Amino acid sequence: MTSPITQLRDRINETLSSGSEDDTKSIREQSSLFQCRTCNTVYVAIDKTRCKDCDDAVEPVRATLSNA
Numbered sequence: 001m002t003s004p005i006t007q008l009r010d011r012i013n014e015t016l017s018s019g020s021e022d023d024t025k026s027i028r029e030q031s032s033l034f035q036c037r038t039c040n041t042v043y044v045a046i047d048k049t050r051c052k053d054c055d056d057a058v059e060p061v062r063a064t065l066s067n068a
């Protein structure tokens, strides 16, 4: 029979292994460009939520120039 401890340990191992994959994926998909919709200022940052000029919310911009 499988003990609860063993099940818990297996679950932790699964969480750890899948967690690292999620981290890698999220970093890869994470945009480094953020644009303020109000003043159109584009920021290059790992994580940014506010425009420093008008304090409005900025949105991630895809790193493609197809729509530029």
Ligand SMILES: [Zn+2]
Binding pocket: 036, 037, 038, 039, 040, 041, 051, 052, 053, 054, 055, 056
């Ligand atoms: Zn702004």
